[in-house]
Amino acid sequence: MEKSKEARMLSRDGKTVGTIMNLRSRRCMMEGCPGWRIHVRWPDGSNTYPCSCGCKSVDKDTLQIL
């Protein structure tokens, strides 16, 4: 997936669309995990950092939390 300021993250239920602020904000600290924490800003203003290993690619500019 290309980094793009238009990149989006869908919530698990697909009803909420967040904006990916940084695909690689920091390395995942879970033991043995090769993923990166993705900085996502949601419409309500909250920020979360799901692991890239816990997301699937929906299309070129869209990921979804599993």
Ligand SMILES: [Zn+2]
């Ligand atoms: Zn991880």
